[in-house]
Amino acid sequence: MTQATTGTTTTAEAENDILQRARATVLDKGQGLGKDEIMEVLRLPDERIKDLLALAHEVRLKWCGDEVEMEGIISLKTGGCPEDCHFCSQSGLFQSPVRNAWLDIPALVDAAKQTAKTGATEFCIVAAVKGPDERLMDQLIDAVNTIQSEVDINVAASVGILTREQVDRLAKAGVHRYNHNLETARSYFPNVVTTHSWETRRDTLKMVKDAGMEVCCGGILGMGETLEQRAEFASELAELDPHEVPMNFLDPRPGTPFADMEVMDTKDALRCIGAFRLALPRTILRFAGGRELTLGDIGTEEGLLGGINAIIVGNYLTTLGRPQEQDMDMVGKLRLPIKALNTTV
Template sequence: MDENATGGPATARTDPATILAHARREVLEGGRGLDEASVLAVLQLPDESLTELLALAHEVRMRWCGPEIEVEGIISLKTGGCPEDCHFCSQSGKFDSPVRSAWLDVPSLVDAARQTAATGATEFCIVAAVRGPDERLMSQVREGVAAIQAAVEINVACSLGMLTQAQVDELAAMGVHRYNHNLETAQSHFTKVVTTHSWEERWETCEMVRAAGMELCCGAILGVGESLEQRAELAAQLARLEPDEVPLNFLNPRPGTPFGDYPPVKPRDALRAIAAFRLALPRTILRYSGGREITLGDLEAQGMLGGINAVIVGNYLTTLGRPAEADLKMLADLSMPIKSLQSTL
C-alpha cells in the first residue's frame, strides 16, 4: 500500500477474482464505468492480481477507445509567481522554491508548437501559472493562438486557471480546442492541498468549459497525502464531470514546497491507480503526465498496457520529462499507433 495512502485497508474485502469479474462485466462487456466502491476495491487488490488487472484495463481501453495513442506537448507562457498555494507546485509565489516569474514571447510559442507537431503530436497546450487570466494574459493568448493556427497544423489547448464566463466564451471563439483545469484531488482532501481557492471554484470552470463546446481536460495529481478512499472518490467525481481527457500526474516532490519531502507513489500503487481510473472512465482519454518518470521508471510500458492512451512528450512546466524520442520509441516497440490530427477533429 502506498505510504501516501493513509486510509488503511478495508476491514472486509471481496476476493480478487470476484472484484475482477465484476469489473469485466460492468466495464468491458457493459461499457459502464465502475462506481466509487468498486474503484476502491480495485485499488485495494493485492500485487498478485496486478497483471490480470492491467490486462483487463488494456482490454477496456482497446474496446472503448481503440488502439491509437494521442501525443501532446505543453509550454509555459507565464511561469512562476502564481498567487495560489497549491502545496505540490513550485510555481507558487508563496513558497521558497527556485522557480522565478517569466513570460514567453509569441515567436517562441510558435517555435515550440512546430517542434511539438514534428513529433507527431496533435495537441499543443499553452499553460500559465495564474489564478485566472487578466487582460494582459488574454491578449498574449489571443495573439499566440492566432499565430500558431496560422503557422502549424495542430490543435491548440490552454490551461490558464479559473475563468469567467466571458473568458470561456472568448477562448471558444478563438478556436481553442481543449481547456485543461484539473480537480487535482478529491473534494474531501482538497483543503489539505490548496487553501487559496476552493474545489467548487475549479468544478465551476470545468462546467463552463464543457457548456461552451470546448473539450474538457480535467485530471489528478496522486501522492499528495490522499487515502485510497479519496483516490476512489476523485475517480467517481471525474466520471460525474465527464471530461474528454484525464491527465494522471504523480507527485514529483519539489524543493521548497510543503510537499517537498513526500515520498513518490510506489510503482505498483501507481499501476493500480492507472487501471482503476481506466475502469472508472472507460471512454476517456487517459494521459500519462508529470511524475511518471520518477514514479514508474522502467515500468512505464506496463502503464501503457494498463489503460493509458495518451502521453505528454518532452518536458513539463518546471520538471524534465523523457526525451520525445524515447516515448515515441516506446510506442513503436509496443506497436501502438499515434493518432493523426484528422482523427481528432
C-alpha cells in the first residue's frame, strides 16, 4: 500500500510536520508546545523560518491580540553589583567601564514622564543589586508613590532577590509588575552565574506571583547554550507561566567573561522568537536588549510579525537602544496598534 503524496511530500509527512502539529495544538487550542516539540521548531531549516514566523504571528493575534505594549526602563542604582552574572557589565567583580551611580526621586519621576510621552504604558525601575537593602527599598517605595501621583503609567520594578516581607511591601505600594529573569535554562545557569542559584531566583518569582503582582521573567539567548537548553529554557518559562517574557540577545560587554562571545546568528534568533511564541501562546513576548545588534531593522520587523508583541523603547541599562521615535514609527509602519494604558490594568 502506498501513501498519498503532495508533490514530493507524503500525506503522513505533512501531518507529522511540526508546524502543522503546532497549528492544531497552539493556534487552535491555545496550548503551548512541550520541550521536545520546541526542539523540533529550533531545528527547522532556514527555508522554513518564514512559515514559522507566520504561524507565530497568527498565534499572537489570536491569543494576545494585535496591540504592541511599550515600556521604558531606568536604572535607579547602576554598577557595583556583588553578583557575577557573566554577561553583565554592572558586576563589581569585573573590570568593566560601568561606574556606580544613584538616581534621586525627581530624576526617576522625570524619566517616567518622558517615557509616558512616547505612548509607553510601563515604566520599570531597575537596580544592580543582589537584593534591596532598607535604603533602596525606602527610595523605591517613595519613587513608586511619587510617580503614581504624577504620571499616568504603570510602575514595574526589578531589584533582585526578595524576601517575603519585601515582596509584600512592593505589592502594597502598587508595583504593577516585577521583573526577575531566570536568565537561561536551569541546566546551563551555573555557566552564567555562580554567586546564587537558579532556584533562588525562581523562589522570588513564586512569592511575587503569590502576592498578586504580575510576573515578568525571561533571559538572554546566545550565551553559549545548546539548542536543547534553549528548548529547556522555553519550557521552564512556560511552566512558570509569567505574564511577560523579555527576550534579550547577548550584546557582549567589555570586561565581562562573555566579552569575546560571538553575536547570535540572526536566523537562530528568529527561530527562537517563533519557538518561544509557540511555547507561550498567551504571554507578552517583549523585545529587549541586544535586538538592534542581533536582528537589525529588518529582523526587528520580522520579529514583530513573528510573535513579538511588546518592546522596550529607548536605551537599556548599560547599552544604547534605538531612538524611541524610530520604534514608534516602525510599529506604525507595520499597522500594529499601540496598547493603551487602560487595557493593561
